[in-house]
Amino acid sequence: MDLFSSDFKLGILGGGQLGKMLLYNTRKFDIYTCVLDPSNEAPSKIACNEFFQGDLMDYDTVVAFGRRVNTLTIEIENVNVNALEILEKEGVQVYPSSKTLRTIQNKAKQKLFYVDHNIPTAAFSRFAYTSEIKEALNNGGLELPFVWKSAQFGYDGNGVKVVRHVEDLKGLPNVECIAERMIPFKNELAVIVARNVNGEVKTFPVVEMEFHPEANQVEYVICPARIDAAVAKKAQAVALQVSEAFNHVGLLAVEMFQTQDDNILVNEVAPRPHNSGHQTIEASYTSQFEQHLRAILNLPLGQTASKVGGIMVNLVGAEGHTGQVVYENINAIMKMDGVTPHIYGKKETRPFRKMGHVTIVNEDINAARQIAEHVKNTIKVISK
Incomplete structure (x- = not known):
């Protein structure tokens, strides 16, 4: 099917800033776009061809929206995966796939996926409820300090807390969660991997991330990362290992820790354009947003080097x-x-x-x- 200046329709679940920046490129290529978002004031509303207001977690809403388009992608993980699964069966191209998204949506499942595929990651314990953690501390099954993470619906530092004392558990929601071993790391790194439908794969250069100490949000993304070439090569290799395990289509942002002895541990991933790739708009030959489009539309991938x-x-x-x-x-x-x-x-x-x-x-x-x-x-x- 022709993609440019044609009847082809691309659907985007989520209309936030990532969707808005993705739409810079759909407008450049004259690709018809439809966006679904809960807010009538979503940033993407001004840049798409058709805008629909609706709940991304509502099964019927997502199915009805997906049936309007030929290819469906996301700019946020918190969407109804059951709806995506049905749309795939009906012939809509969904990238990332419902299978990939179902694993990544839940941090406990994501961590177990790494273990099953021999991907290096920090040790962790899984809990059905936060209230179970105290018992694990009392019986020696868990040690302080650790990082508490809600299994679902965390974003931008929400759903994550460093627990150094038992009192730090107060006020945390009683939900499915993981307690992850604190890693004494040198750097937090990220690599974005792009994979198109045909299986062509390219990686962007390793970036270094500096976080706000209180909000747990990225303050600075630095590209190239100020690390040894050997460490960068190792980070790229681990990112490619994760990408191959998921066999995703589109972008996969792989966040990692560089340990004190220069090993690489995977923290978590995002199957979409990511905060760690925003500098690519000005600094790279191909921005992460254009690359995501190229990947999900099965176009040749662009050059990922930095200018x-x-x-x-x-x-x-x-x-x-x-x-x-x-x-x-x-x-x-x-x-x-x-x-x-x-x-x-x-x-x-x-x-x-x-x-x-x-x-x-x-x-x-x-x-x-x-x-x-x-x-x-x-x-x-x-x-x-």
């Missing part, structure tokens, strides 16, 4: 500010060479809500990191 060093700075709502958003000092950062802001189109800010990002490109990655720090300290996402 220049790139750093991404997340713009999140400042603490103490809720309401109509104001980007304070945005003119000041736009005066800087190599600095490009991306505003997601969310009208209301709140503490730590992702509102945009800024890309800094420079031939010297250390110089780019200094500029990124200046950008971070200059622009503020506040409310009126």
